[in-house]
Amino acid sequence: MTADIQITFDCTDPDRLARFWAAVLGYQLQPPPQGFDSWDAALEAFGVPPQERNARSAILPLEGSGPRIFFQRVPESKAVKNRVHLDVRAAPGAEGDARMTALEAEATRVQALGAVRLYRVEPDPATMETGFITMGDPEGNEFCLD
Structure with missing residues (x-):
């Protein structure tokens, strides 16, 4: 199914x-x-x-x-970190500086729409981390630019 x-x-x-x-x-x-x-x-x-x-x-x-x-x-506001979140695939296939530049451009675009920047994680080949930026939507729901 x-x-x-x-x-x-x-x-x-x-x-x-x-x-x-x-x-x-x-x-x-x-x-x-x-x-x-x-x-x-x-x-x-x-x-x-x-x-x-x-x-x-x-x-x-x-x-x-x-x-x-x-x-x-719903009557209550968001109180804690989301256990599930969306990853917005803003730089598929890009790596290193090119990836982070594309993610920064998308961060700027979504901030103009009302998002809040929370933090940035740098690429790190030693841990296989490709890098991402975590944002909050207008009600504080976390999402990642990935």
Whole structure:
């Protein structure tokens, strides 16, 4: 059996986080249901109260395959380090200085979108470490530029 997966983020602002991750990953916001020009029109028609209209959001790949990423509002904020995180493959195949230069360029791009730089790990042939940069999304979820 082939599993079809969805990645889910618990968060306080689903719309903001969905827009951030769509820009980082080259995804798009999930379009509204057929027959509606916007999510607001759909939610109005479904009787969803205005204060609940940012309770969830989702993004989809623009082209090809990839998981749907779902964002759901929860009452509590993030409290500890993520046990699972995304690696954004920003420099596949690159090594050494070229790799780190590509990762720095991506770090600059995602910081402009609202990410926070946490730390950088240098390449180290002795440990087979290729180097990466750990970032935080607008709600503090860690992810790596790899």
